Amino acid sequence: MTHDSRLTIHAYLYLMKIVFFSAQPYDKIFFNRYNDSLGFELQYLEARLTEQTLKLVDGAEAVCVFVNDKVTAPVCKQLAENGVKIIALRCAGFNNVDLEAAKKYGLKVCRVPAYSPEAVAEHALALILTLNRKTHKAYNRVREQNFSLNGLLGFNLHGKTVGVVGTGNIGKAFCRIMLGLGCKVLAFDLIANKELEALGVTYHPLQEVFKADIISLHCPLNSQTQHLINDDTIGMMKKGVMLINTSRGGLIETKAAINGLKSGQIAHLGIDVYEQEEHLFFRDLSSTVIQDDEIQRLMSFPNVLITAHQAFFTDEALSQIATTTLNSVQQLLKNGNLTNQAALLV
Numbered sequence: 001m002t003h004d005s006r007l008t009i010h011a012y013l014y015l016m017k018i019v020f021f022s023a024q025p026y027d028k029i030f031f032n033r034y035n036d037s038l039g040f041e042l043q044y045l046e047a048r049l050t051e052q053t054l055k056l057v058d059g060a061e062a063v064c065v066f067v068n069d070k071v072t073a074p075v076c077k078q079l080a081e082n083g084v085k086i087i088a089l090r091c092a093g094f095n096n097v098d099l100e101a102a103k104k105y106g107l108k109v110c111r112v113p114a115y116s117p118e119a120v121a122e123h124a125l126a127l128i129l130t131l132n133r134k135t136h137k138a139y140n141r142v143r144e145q146n147f148s149l150n151g152l153l154g155f156n157l158h159g160k161t162v163g164v165v166g167t168g169n170i171g172k173a174f175c176r177i178m179l180g181l182g183c184k185v186l187a188f189d190l191i192a193n194k195e196l197e198a199l200g201v202t203y204h205p206l207q208e209v210f211k212a213d214i215i216s217l218h219c220p221l222n223s224q225t226q227h228l229i230n231d232d233t234i235g236m237m238k239k240g241v242m243l244i245n246t247s248r249g250g251l252i253e254t255k256a257a258i259n260g261l262k263s264g265q266i267a268h269l270g271i272d273v274y275e276q277e278e279h280l281f282f283r284d285l286s287s288t289v290i291q292d293d294e295i296q297r298l299m300s301f302p303n304v305l306i307t308a309h310q311a312f313f314t315d316e317a318l319s320q321i322a323t324t325t326l327n328s329v330q331q332l333l334k335n336g337n338l339t340n341q342a343a344l345l346v
Contacts, residue, residue, distance in 0.1 A: 016040050016041065016061050016062070016329075016333055017040070017041040017042075017043065017059055017060040017061060017062075018040050018041070018042050018043070018060060018061070018062045018063070018064055018088070018329060019043045019045060019056070019057050019058075019060040019062075019063050019064070020042065020043065020044045020045060020063075020064045021045050021047060021048055021049035021053070021063065021064070021065050021066070021069050022045075022046070022047070022048050022049070022065065022066040022068060022069055022282065023044035023045055023046055024046075024282060026313075026318060027044065027090075028044050030318045030319060030321070030322040031322045031325075031326065033322070034319070034322040034323050034326055035322075035326060038326055038330055040326065040329070040330075043060070048068055048069050048070070048278070049063065049065050049069035049070065049071060049075065050069075050070050050075070051070075051072070051074050051075055051078070054075060054078045054079070054082070057079065057082050057084060058082075059083070060082075060083075060084055061083070061084065061085050061086065061333065062084065062085065062086035062087070062088055062329050062333075063079065063084055063086070063087055063088070064088045064089075064090055064325060064329075065087060065088070065089055065090070065096075065097075066089070066090055066091055067091050067093060067096060067309070068096070068277065068278035068281070068282070069096060070096060071087060071096060071097040071098060071102070072098050072101070073098045073100075073101035073104075075098075076098055076101040076102045076104070076105050076107055077101065077105055079105070079107060080105035080106055080107055084107065085106075085107065085108060085332070085333070086107065086108045086109075086110065086329055086332050086333070087102060087107055087108070087109045087110075088109075088110050088111075088325050088328060088329050089109070089110065089111040089112070089325075089345075090112060090321050090322075090325050091111065091112060091312075091321075092111055092112055092113055092114070092115070093111075093220055093221065093247075093248055094109070094111055094345055095220065095221040095222060095248065095250070097109060097345070099345055099346050102345075102346045103346045107346065108332050108336070108344070108346060109344075109345040109346040110325075110328040110329070110332065110338060110343050110344055110345065111343055111345055112320065112321050112324045112325060112343065113169075113340070113342040113343050114169045114320075114342075115312065115317045115320040115321045115324065116312075116314060116316045116317035116320055117168075117169035117170040117172070117173045118173045119311065119312055119313070119314040119316065119317040120170045120173075120174075120218075120246050120311040120312055121170055121171075121173035121174035121176075121177055121218075122173075122177070123246055123272060123307070123310065123311035124174055124216050124218075124244050124246045124270075124272075124311070125174070125177055125178075127244050127246070127270030127271075127272065127305055127307070128157070128214060128216075128242065128244060128270065129157075130270070130305055131242060131268040131269075131270050131303065131305050132154040132155060132157070132242070132268070133152070133154040134151070134152045134154065136305070137151070137152065138152055157178075157181050157182070157183060158181060158182035158183070159182060159183070159184070160183050160184070160213040160214060161183065161184045161185075161186060161211075161212040161213045161214070162178045162183045162184070162185050162186070162212055162213065162214045162215075162216065163186045163187070163188070163209035163210060163211070163212030163214065163215040163216070164178075164185060164186070164187045164188070164201075164209070164215075164216055164218060165187075165188050165189075165206070165209060165215065165216070165217050165218060165219050165228070166188070166189055166217065166218035166219030166220070166247070167187050167189045167192075167193050167196060167201070167218070168189075168218065168219075170218045170246075170247075171187070171189070171216075171218035171219075172193060172195075172196060174216060174218060175187065175196050175199070175201050176196075176199065179199055179200055179201070183214075185200065185201045185202070186201075186202055186203075186204050186208065186209045186212055187201050187202070187203050187204070187209065188203065188204060188205065188206045188209045189203065189219075206233075207236055210233060210236045210237050211236070211237065211238055212238070212241070213238065213241065213242065214241070214242040214243075214244065215237065215241060215242070215243050215244065216244040216245075216246070217229070217243075217244065217245045217246070217247045217251050217252075218246070218247055219247060219251065220247070220248065221247070221248035221249075221250045221251060225250075225251055226250050226251075227250065227251070227252070227253040227256075228251050228252075229243065229245075229251060229252040229253060229256065229257065230253045230256045231253075231256045231259060231260075234256055234257070234259070234260040234265055234266065235265070237260075237265060237266075239264065239265055239267075240264065240265075240267040241265065241266055241267060241268075242266075242267060242268040242269075242270070243257070243260075243266050243268070243269050243270070244269075244270045244271075245270070245271045245272065245273055246271075246272040246273065246311040247273060248273055249271070249273040249274040249275040249276070249277050250275050251273075252271070252275065253275075254274070254275050254276075254294045254295075254298070255294065257269060257298070258294065258297055258298065261298075261301050261303070261304065267303060268303050268304075268305075269298070269301070269303065269304045269305070270304075270305045270306075271298075271304075271305075271306055271307075272306075272307045272308075272309055272310060272311045273309055274295060274306070275294075276292055276294070276295070277308075277309060279292065280292065280295065280308070281308045281309045282308070282309065324340075324343065328340075328343050328344075
C-alpha cells in the first residue's frame with residue numbers, strides 16, 4: 001500500500017462518526033486512547049439510547065451502546081433511516097438488541113465476545129469471599145475500634161461444592177478458580193467442555209447443580225433463562241445456599257430471591273447485576289430517594305452484597321473492550337465483515 005493510499009484511508013475513517021450512548025468518563029479515557037491510530041470522530045453522550053434519545057444521533061455511521069441501552073425495533077428502524085450502518089455493543093451480552101429488526105433494516109451488529117473473562121470470574125470470587133468472611137463488616141468495625149469477632153464467623157471454601165450455570169469463557173475461568181481453591185465443581189451447560197472435564201469439573205442436570213453449597217450464574221439472558229432463579233428453582237436448592245450472579249439481572253426473579261432470603265433458603269446473596277438496574281446503575285443517586293422498593297428491600301438484608309455492575313471494571317477488560325469495538329467498526333465499514341465471527345451478531 002502506498003503512502004498516499006494510507007493517507008486516503010485514514011482521511012476516510014476520520015470522517016466516520018461514532019456516537020456513544022450511556023458513556024462514562026472511563027469510556028472516554030479508554031476509547032480516546034485506542035482511537036489515536038484510527039482517527040474516528042467520537043461523540044460521547046451520557047443519555048441511554050431509547051426512542052426518545054434517537055434525535056441525538058446526527059451524522060453518525062455507527063452507534064456504540066452498553067447493557068442498558070434499548071435497541072428496539074423502532075430504534076433500529078430510525079437508526080437506519082438516519083444513516084447509521086453499525087450498532088456496536090461494548091459488552092458481550094446482546095439481550096437488549098432486537099437482532100431480527102437490525103437485520104431487517106440492514107444494520108450490522110457487533111459485540112465484544114470476550115474481554116478478560118478473568119475480570120468477571122474474579123469479581124464473583126470477591127463476592128463469595130466477602131459474603132463468607134464478612135470482610136466489609138470487619139473493615140467498618142475496626143475503623144470504629146471494635147475488634148470483636150462475634151458475628152463474623154465464616155466457613156472454609158475448601159471442600160465445598162460449587163455449582164456453575166454456564167461454562168462459556170467467564171464460567172470456564174470461574175471453574176478454574178474454584179478448583180484451585182479445592183472445591184468440587186459441578187456444571188451445567190448445553191455442551192460439556194472437555195477441557196474442564198479433564199480438570200475435574202463434572203456436568204450434571206440443572207436440578208443437581210442447584211444442590212451445591214454455592215451457585216454462580218454465568219449464562220446469557222434469553223427467553224429460556226429469564227427468571228431461571230424463581231420460587232420453584234430456589235426450592236430445589238440446599239437450605240442455606242449462597243447464590244452469586246455476575247451475569248445478567250433478569251436471570252433472578254427479585255421477588256423470589258427476597259422470599260428465599262426471608263425463609264432462610266438463601267443464606268447469602270451476591271449480585272453485581274439487578275433486574276431493574278437500568279434505572280439505577282452507573283449513576284450517583286446518593287442524594288436521591290430511590291423509588292425501587294425491591295432493591296431497597298434487598299439492601300436491608302445483612303447477608304446480601306450488591307455491587308453496581310463493576311465485575312468487568314478492570315484496566316485489562318476496558319482496554320480489550322475499546323480495541324475490539326473500534327477494530328470491529330473499522331472492519332465493518334471497510335469490508336462489511338469481521339475476521340472474528342464471534343463478534344458479529346448480524
